[in-house]
Amino acid sequence: MDKSDISFFKDGLRLDGRRADQLRPIRIEVGVLARADGSCYIEMGGNKVIAAVYGPREVHPRHLQEVTRAIVRYRYNMASFSVEERKRPGPDRRSYELSKVSREALEPVIMTSYFPRSVIDVFVEVLQADAGTRTAGINAAAVALADAGIPMKSMISSCAAGKVADTIVLDPMKEEDNFGQADLPIAMTPGGDITLMQMDGGLSPDEFHQAVEMAMKGARDIYEMQRAALVEKYGKLEASTIEVKACE
Ligand code: ADP
Numbered sequence: 001m002d003k004s005d006i007s008f009f010k011d012g013l014r015l016d017g018r019r020a021d022q023l024r025p026i027r028i029e030v031g032v033l034a035r036a037d038g039s040c041y042i043e044m045g046g047n048k049v050i051a052a053v054y055g056p057r058e059v060h061p062r063h064l065q066e067v068t069r070a071i072v073r074y075r076y077n078m079a080s081f082s083v084e085e086r087k088r089p090g091p092d093r094r095s096y097e098l099s100k101v102s103r104e105a106l107e108p109v110i111m112t113s114y115f116p117r118s119v120i121d122v123f124v125e126v127l128q129a130d131a132g133t134r135t136a137g138i139n140a141a142a143v144a145l146a147d148a149g150i151p152m153k154s155m156i157s158s159c160a161a162g163k164v165a166d167t168i169v170l171d172p173m174k175e176e177d178n179f180g181q182a183d184l185p186i187a188m189t190p191g192g193d194i195t196l197m198q199m200d201g202g203l204s205p206d207e208f209h210q211a212v213e214m215a216m217k218g219a220r221d222i223y224e225m226q227r228a229a230l231v232e233k234y235g236k237l238e239a240s241t242i243e244v245k246a247c248e
Contacts, residue, residue, distance in 0.1 A: 006179050008164040014176070016045070020169045023159070023218055028139070028229035030147050038148025040229075042140040045173055046130025048082075051140035052123045053148040056115035070115035074103035076137055078126040098134045105138050105158065105187035105196035111151040120150060131177035135160050138187050138196070143226050147233070155226055156195060158187035159218035161211035163203060168210045170218050184208075186215045190223045 008015065018024070024045025033039035036052035043049075059065045076098040080089045102124070110120065122144070124137035135158035142156040162172035163182035177183055182201030188194045194216075203211060 006175060008176060008180070009167070014164075014169065014173075016173060020167055021214060021217075023171045023221060024173065026222065026225050028143060028225055030143055030229050030233040036144070036148070038144040038146065038150070040140040040143040040147060042136050042143075044132055044136040044139070045171070046128060047126070047133055047136040048128035049133060049136040049140050050125050050127065051137065051144040052125075053120065053141070053144040053150065054123075055120040055148070056118035056150070057121070059117065059119040064119070065117045068116055069112035070110075070118045070120050072103055072107050072110060072112065072120050072122065074099050074106070074122045074124070074141065076102055076124045076126070076134070078129060078133065082126045082129045098137070101196055101198065102134060102138050102141065106141060106145065106156055108193075108195050109153045109156055109189060110145065111153065114151055120145070120148075129174075131172055131174040131183075132160050132185070134158070135171075135185050135187070139222055139226060143229060146230055154189040154191065155223055156187050156189060157219040157223040157226060158185065158196065159215050159222055160185035161215040161218070163201065163207060163211065168207055168214055170214050182207075182211070184211045184215060186212065186219060188216060188219050190220070192216065 027043040029041045031039055032041045033052050038053040040051045056070050076095050078087055080087045122141045124141055126133045138158035159171060161184050162169050162176055162180050164176045164180040172180060172183060182203050184199045186194055187196035
């Protein structure tokens with residue numbers, strides 16, 4: 001399919017019926033894996049992603065140990081059945097990149113100095129992909145870290161904005177991502193500190209500002225859903241403890 005074959009808007013609405021500034025439906029479930037220290041399942045539109053956190057635990061191989069802090073490892077993996085045409089299983093350039101940027105999106109809020117010589121492992125498995133899997137993975141991983149009781153300075157929430165048919169849109173789905181003009185995923189703290197920003201395609205300075213604003217608003221809305229999912233599992237008392245930690 002060529003992008004000229006696609007009409008991205010019909011009667012002012014997108015291919016899936018959304019307005020330009022609307023997120024896809026989101027569902028977040030906390031603590032879905034019995035053997036992980038923390039876990040989270042997220043659906044963001046057509047994306048279905050699971051995150052599992054293990055640790056803090058002993059580092060293997062030991063030469064990776066850091067004397068003053070825990071190391072964080074993040075493995076993003078896309079299941080071969082998660083996309084339309086079977087994806088070759090195993091790591092590839094894309095999954096190495098996404099693992100690196102996702103780890104860097106989360107690391108600034110993790111209190112790694114509390115756990116010297118240890119490791120916090122984050123595994124993200126994409127079961128179904130529909131664009132925005134890195135943002136869905138980061139959102140699930142942040143909740144799974146909280147579920148594992150890892151001390152964090154704040155939550156991290158992630159969302160993308162894109163450009164299709166010369167219009168800035170929130171949370172692009174696959175057709176918009178693959179055949180659109182730009183994609184700009186971000187991750188940030190609830191206070192607005194950005195820990196991830198990437199850009200594919202081209203945006204003018206004005207469009208760039210509009211896209212960042214839109215993605216930040218989306219991330220703020222996602223934060224409320226992450227928080228609500230944690231409150232659902234841990235109740236109001238413990239959730240307020242999470243808030244206190246977030247303010248430290
Ligand atoms: P993200 O999922 O974070 O948006 P990309 O922009 O690289 O990352 O990918 C956009 C979408 O393209 C993915 O969510 C998925 O739906 C599709 N995609 C990515 N890699 C593959 C692949 N190897 N085979 C088929 N589809 C893919």
